[in-house]
Amino acid sequence: MPHTLEWKVRLHLFEDDERTTKAHLILNTGTTELTGHGTAHCHPTDANVPEIGDELAAGRALNDLARQLLKTADRDIEGMGAPQPHGREVAG
Template identity: 60%
Template sequence: MHHETEWKVRVDLTEDGSITKADATLDTGAACFRGHGTAHRSPGDKDVPAIGDEYAAGRALRDLGEQLLGTAERDVAAMGAAPEPRTSPMYGWEL
């Protein structure tokens, strides 16, 4: 069976003073996932917006990824199978 699809993730970033917030959105067509992340600049740190963007976006994408993995694990369990434990370097469906 051949399956091909494309998912696009949108990451929106906002900075307010020393706080950067990121919202990552993925619409799979079947479900919509939203991940959130923040970064806080310490008062003594230089003001480099790109660093806050990277931290906040990375955290939002990590949140999004955890949601996707949780959904996949529930889907596998609903089929009567057990996913690999998360301690495995490559958990989930085999490549």
């Protein structure tokens, strides 16, 4: 029973005057929408390289979203009455 889906992801990056970059990531699965957030701060003594802030903030937003997606999958597995496999990490 193969199937194909397309999930859409939108990533918005914002940099403020205080050398902080924020990422807002939205995953739309067609049936649900999850939002991840990430932030990066440039230390005052470091060179201001916006690309690094973008990468850090986006990576952190992706991590946030991944944790949420794993939690959702765990809840769905539990809802199906499936036992928790031994040694499986519960998303936290």
